[in-house]
Amino acid sequence: MSLAGIKALTVDTGGTVLDWHSSFCDAFAAAGHRHGIERNWAALANDLRRRSMKAMMNLGETEPPRYNFDDAHRFCLDALLADEGLDAFDETDRHAIAWDAPLGFKAWPDVKEGLAALRAHRMAVSFTLLSYRLVIDSSRRNGLC
Numbered sequence: 001m002s003l004a005g006i007k008a009l010t011v012d013t014g015g016t017v018l019d020w021h022s023s024f025c026d027a028f029a030a031a032g033h034r035h036g037i038e039r040n041w042a043a044l045a046n047d048l049r050r051r052s053m054k055a056m057m058n059l060g061e062t063e064p065p066r067y068n069f070d071d072a073h074r075f076c077l078d079a080l081l082a083d084e085g086l087d088a089f090d091e092t093d094r095h096a097i098a099w100d101a102p103l104g105f106k107a108w109p110d111v112k113e114g115l116a117a118l119r120a121h122r123m124a125v126s127f128t129l130l131s132y133r134l135v136i137d138s139s140r141r142n143g144l145c
Contacts, residue, residue: 001127007122008122010124010125011124011125011126013130013134015125015136017107017111018048019108020102021049021107024097028041028044028097031089031097034093035088036132037088047080048097052101053129055072056069058132061095067079069130070102070133073098073102074094074098075100077094078094091095098109103137105138115144
């Protein structure tokens with residue numbers, strides 16, 4: 001198969017380039033620590049991700065989208081905390097988990113070098129469900145642009 005006709009590559013930013021799990025897990029743990037609560041924070045991080053992804057699937061298929069991934073993180077977090085009886089998590093905690101944690105997403109260690117190698121021969125661009133804010137901020141912070 002020849003790659004001669006390929007001019008651009010799209011890269012899945014959200015789940016492939018960025019480590020969302022660690023940021024969410026750390027944010028849950030920090031909020032729990034603040035309130036003296038212990039839980040399986042990794043499982044809650046996974047549940048938040050599952051709920052957020054489900055909220056984004058087929059969004060805009062039958063009507064214009066009413067929210068983006070940033071919004072989905074927040075309303076899915078609110079529902080998760082209610083389901084888990086974590087009402088002690090206040091607005092500061094919720095903001096830290098749903099807004100600040102995604103701003104702290106780190107790229108996997110080999111991503112920068114891999115993107116540089118791809119860009120040496122082709123244009124490589126983000127293809128993602130993430131909001132523009134997350135893609136741009138994460139790309140800048142991780143030196144991926």
